[in-house]
Amino acid sequence: MAPEATQTASEPNTWKPHPQLKEKIDVYKIRIEEFDRNYYSLRDLEWRISLQSLSGYIAVGIAYHAITRDSPDQVVSRWCAGVVIALSALYAVFRFLLHQRLRYARDTKNEYVKQMHELAGIDRANTEVNYKLWGKNWYALVMQLLVHILAVVAVVAFVTYEKPKTPPVPAQAVGGQKMNVQGAAGGPEDALGGAEKGVQLPKADHVQGGKGEPLDKLGKNR
Secondary structure, three states: OOOOHHHHOOOOOOOOOHHHHHHHHHHHHHHHHHHHHHHHHHHHHHHHHHHHHHHHHHHHHHHHHOOOOOOOOOHHHHHHHHHHHHHHHHHHHHHHHHHHHHHHOOOOHHHHHHHHHHHOOOOOOOOHHHHOOOOOOOOHHHHHHHHHHHHHHHHHHHHHHOOOOOOOOOOHHHHHHHHHHHOOOOHHHHHHHHHHOOOOOOHHHHHOOOOOHHHHHHHHHO
C-alpha cells in the first residue's frame, strides 16, 4: 500500500505526500517525460521520411521526363517504374516498424500515468477512460499509406504511358499531285503520286508512243 500523506499542525489544510511516495511519483514523472520525448521524436522522423519518399517519387518522374523527352525508351520506363515500386515497398516496411515503436512508447507512457494516478489516489477523468475514437491506433498509418499508394500509381502510370505516334505524311502525296498537273511523262514518281490520288495514268508505251504524238494521245485518254 502507498504511504499516507503527512500533514503539519502549522499548515492544517496543506496536503504533503509522504517522502517515499514523493520519490515514487518523481520516478514516474521522469519515465513519463522520457517516453513522451521518444514518442514525439519518432513522430518527427515519421513525417520527414514520408515527405522524403514522396519527393523521391517526384524526382524519378522528372528524371524520366528529362531522359525520354525526345525519344521514349521502354527500358528506361521499366527501370523508373521499378525504382518507384521498390522505394514505396521500403517505405511501407519502415512505416510499419516505426508504427510499432510509436505504439510502444505511447502505451508505456500511458501505463506509467495510470500507475502514478493509482499511487497518488487520484481518479482519472471519465472521458479519458470511456471516450471512443475512430481509428485510434491506425489512422495516421492508413492515411499515409493511402497517400503513398496514390502517388506511386500516378508516377508509374506517367512513366509507362505510351504517347500515340502520329504517322508521317508521305512526301509523294503532295509531289505526285504536282507532277500530274504539269503533265510530266512516264517517271516512277508520277505513277506513285497518281495512285495515291486515285488517278489512273496511261501506260508508258502510250505516252512515249513512238509515233511522235505523246502529248496529244495523253490528252485524248483523259
